[in-house]
Amino acid sequence: MPAIKYRVTLTDDEVEMLEAMLRKGKCAARKQTRARILLKAAAGCKDAEIIEALAVSATMIHHTRQRCVEEGVEAALSDRPRPGKAPKLTDKQCAHLIATACTPPPAGHDHWTLRLLADQVVQLGFADSFSHETVRRLLKKHLKTVAGAGVVHS
Missing domain, CATH: 1.10.10 (Arc Repressor Mutant, subunit A)
Structure with a gap:
């Protein structure tokens, strides 16, 4: 595997927030998976270890790391808005x-x-x-x- 381009570093508050989210289990499964990826990435796990532990793709790990570094933890946890279909009539x-x-x-x-x-x-x-x-x-x-x-x- 290539070197990790995006290094995830989380503050104590962010780690606490992610762990609380996983403990409660009230959010979407995709959000929980992303939270687990961020926690493992911040703990220093390599992508191969995360793939094996969480059964996710390398692309998902890369995108989650990238969004966390570039846009923050909240952005990394949620989906980007989608454009939707344009109306047929003005x-x-x-x-x-x-x-x-x-x-x-x-x-x-x-x-x-x-x-x-x-x-x-x-x-x-x-x-x-x-x-x-x-x-x-x-x-x-x-x-x-x-x-x-x-x-x-x-």
Whole structure:
């Protein structure tokens, strides 16, 4: 194994906090594993010893050491935030969808259905495909605000 690039040094308070976290056992398993890695790394254990003791990958040890040294103990214990998926419609397009739902339905229909609204979104060119379930979620999220403003009467 190559030389250890990131040397973990913990204060007495940090060691006490990590040991208390492991004693209580109330946090996520990944967080507990990272805490064990940090404690063993601070005690001077080599990566091979940590791998054997905790059954984790060398990459996980390296990343945990690196985050602890560069960003601190709290950052090393938790996951980085993930970006998530971008919404299909902009706020303006969502407002247009709600406004469409407040208009009279197309000829031959008694009322707007979720599928009709989804088809309308595609016809207007807002999205290539759009499901009725997405329309339902958007309306559920925004209709309380609109109904409170007196635009839609439910």
